Amino acid sequence: MNPLIPLFVIIPLAGAFLIMIIGRFIEEFNKYFTSLVLLLLTCISFYFLFTTGEKIFVYKVGGWEPINSLPIGIYMVMDGFSVIVVCIINLIGFLSAFYSISYIKRYTAGNYFYALFCLLIGGMNGVVLSGDLFNIFVFLEISVISSYALVAFGVESNELEASFKYQILGGLASFLILFGIGFIYWKTKTLNIADIKASFSSGYNKTTYLFIQILILSGFGLKAAIIPFHAWLPDAHSSAPSPISAMLSGVFIKAVGIYVIIRLFFNMFAISEGMAVLITALGTVSMVIGVFLAIGQWDIKRLLAYHSISQMGYVVMSVGIGMILVSRGTKPEIASLAIAGGLFHLVNHAAFKGLLFLNAGAIEYTIGTRNLKEMGGLAKSMPVTSATSFIASMSISGVPPFNGFFSKLIIIIAAVMAKFYLLAALAVIVSIITLASFLKFQRYAFFNRSNNSKNHNIREVPFPMVFSMVVLSIICVLLSLLVIPEIRDAILTPAINILTDPVKYSTSILVQ
Amino acid sequence: MKGMTLIVKKTTQLIAGMIFMYGIYVIVHGHLTPGGGFAGGVVIAGSLILITLSNGGDFMKLIKEESGTTIIESLATILVILVAVSGFIFGTKIFFNNFLPKGIVGHLVSAGVLPLYNIFVGTEVAASIFIIFLSLIIFKEESKE
Numbered sequence: 001m002n003p004l005i006p007l008f009v010i011i012p013l014a015g016a017f018l019i020m021i022i023g024r025f026i027e028e029f030n031k032y033f034t035s036l037v038l039l040l041l042t043c044i045s046f047y048f049l050f051t052t053g054e055k056i057f058v059y060k061v062g063g064w065e066p067i068n069s070l071p072i073g074i075y076m077v078m079d080g081f082s083v084i085v086v087c088i089i090n091l092i093g094f095l096s097a098f099y100s101i102s103y104i105k106r107y108t109a110g111n112y113f114y115a116l117f118c119l120l121i122g123g124m125n126g127v128v129l130s131g132d133l134f135n136i137f138v139f140l141e142i143s144v145i146s147s148y149a150l151v152a153f154g155v156e157s158n159e160l161e162a163s164f165k166y167q168i169l170g171g172l173a174s175f176l177i178l179f180g181i182g183f184i185y186w187k188t189k190t191l192n193i194a195d196i197k198a199s200f201s202s203g204y205n206k207t208t209y210l211f212i213q214i215l216i217l218s219g220f221g222l223k224a225a226i227i228p229f230h231a232w233l234p235d236a237h238s239s240a241p242s243p244i245s246a247m248l249s250g251v252f253i254k255a256v257g258i259y260v261i262i263r264l265f266f267n268m269f270a271i272s273e274g275m276a277v278l279i280t281a282l283g284t285v286s287m288v289i290g291v292f293l294a295i296g297q298w299d300i301k302r303l304l305a306y307h308s309i310s311q312m313g314y315v316v317m318s319v320g321i322g323m324i325l326v327s328r329g330t331k332p333e334i335a336s337l338a339i340a341g342g343l344f345h346l347v348n349h350a351a352f353k354g355l356l357f358l359n360a361g362a363i364e365y366t367i368g369t370r371n372l373k374e375m376g377g378l379a380k381s382m383p384v385t386s387a388t389s390f391i392a393s394m395s396i397s398g399v400p401p402f403n404g405f406f407s408k409l410i411i412i413i414a415a416v417m418a419k420f421y422l423l424a425a426l427a428v429i430v431s432i433i434t435l436a437s438f439l440k441f442q443r444y445a446f447f448n449r450s451n452n453s454k455n456h457n458i459r460e461v462p463f464p465m466v467f468s469m470v471v472l473s474i475i476c477v478l479l480s481l482l483v484i485p486e487i488r489d490a491i492l493t494p495a496i497n498i499l500t501d502p503v504k505y506s507t508s509i510l511v512q
Numbered sequence: 513m514k515g516m517t518l519i520v521k522k523t524t525q526l527i528a529g530m531i532f533m534y535g536i537y538v539i540v541h542g543h544l545t546p547g548g549g550f551a552g553g554v555v556i557a558g559s560l561i562l563i564t565l566s567n568g569g570d571f572m573k574l575i576k577e578e579s580g581t582t583i584i585e586s587l588a589t590i591l592v593i594l595v596a597v598s599g600f601i602f603g604t605k606i607f608f609n610n611f612l613p614k615g616i617v618g619h620l621v622s623a624g625v626l627p628l629y630n631i632f633v634g635t636e637v638a639a640s641i642f643i644i645f646l647s648l649i650i651f652k653e654e655s656k657e
Contacts, residue, residue: 010593010596010597013589013593014590014593017586017587017589017590017593018586018590020582020583020586021583021586021587021590024579024583061608062608062610063608
């Protein structure tokens, strides 16, 4: 048992409550403490990224060993797939926390902000590392409830409205998830994911099984904002403070939505072709509709939020193609390629969407508006913001040599090789429309002539914000290296192997 | 908030102490009888709420009370984590390990660290429920002005 695994949950939780106590007496404590804590967690997560490989670490909380090879305690599992998501969570979390050092001056009550931020991180780490369904639900609620509060942090009418909408739909999602978990417990008498897999493999009632799958898919689909369930996302992500928008859009919908869907549908349920086709269809629909909803927006953060839906559609579609091929049992190398494209795009999206929201926050910080029509000419006065947002825009639109190009290329190649020509064509078209909408963003925000007389004395944002944006843009460029086979083998291939092998996850956890 | 009549005040002063004691009883017997940290914490919060309601907001100096309660709540949570981590340090390198001697089944001092968890969880629950109540009252008092 690796004793470092529970630290991902303990440290943020303890940090949140320490901030509430010490932050009352020492001013500025909250800012630097949160950044330090998250920097430490980032280091630990990268240590795991380079050491995990094909291994699966299991941590039994409280030291409860299995009895008659049936797991009875809480399991925390770290494998090739969860380590990637943990790295994203803590890295983007660190950069957002560092960015907030200056940004939070717009708001009062910094202690509450940072305490909720730590709870958000702790909850997401818990969701990703948890090995049983009920703890996934508990940690999901920790992170989701703190995100409700963070979305409403500005306490103005539109923010409260967005948070209210988010709470209602989020509550519905939690209900569906809990209902599904209840059904699973009723049928299998266990909550451990590996044990559920083993229990289902000895036979199940088809109707109940399908009902459980639909409940779980719609519950986590609501959290992931796949298209028929997306109504809360544009409001919630655009009303939150910008570092929180970066966390929610860049990390949150992946960690509590996409990650859990992929994990449960590959490693817990037996993959069926019908379900795989449904997931692919949902992904394609959100990819196409998301971008059409995005291109008409004039509010920067709403535009970015709709693009999150569209880009998540790429991930879900690509993983869905992989799932169809795995369920057919043919062409395993193309299935691996499709899943690799999906995971690669998931990592890339965290980098560039986080960066874009931080850019939007920088613009809002200096000129105090999010409306594209009121901006213009910022390229001269804010060179760093302009340059980093250009890199991010080109990445998300899939222009070489930035990271988005390679992941979209892999997705399209995989779709063509699997003979899904329509999906490949749609992916290309959506990518072009994405490019158009980001050219609009670049032109109106940075290169247009300024039509606002008060824009004369604007300056570049303070150092912490610049630092976070520059680091993220460097990451955007460096992530292209994941396309090189050696690096991909070290980082992405373990994750793909654990997803495509139907029994590896469950058997290797149960024997430990 | 002004508070209620003298009769109500005297009666609640008599009763609240007993309710408080009962909450403590439920908490410390959590590993032996039904109940435990959460249930006992709610009972304790009930006694505190009873006193606040009957004596009125001015008597308690609510905002000062709120900040004290917040600190108690956070401290209790940190103590839970501390006990969990000390299981890691003193025991067999496992988080949440029950590292204290287990004692005899049925005795008040037994079951290792479980009574400690119950006490801290009880404090946490009592403090957090009282905070929710206080913030609603403070909101009402402030919105009147």
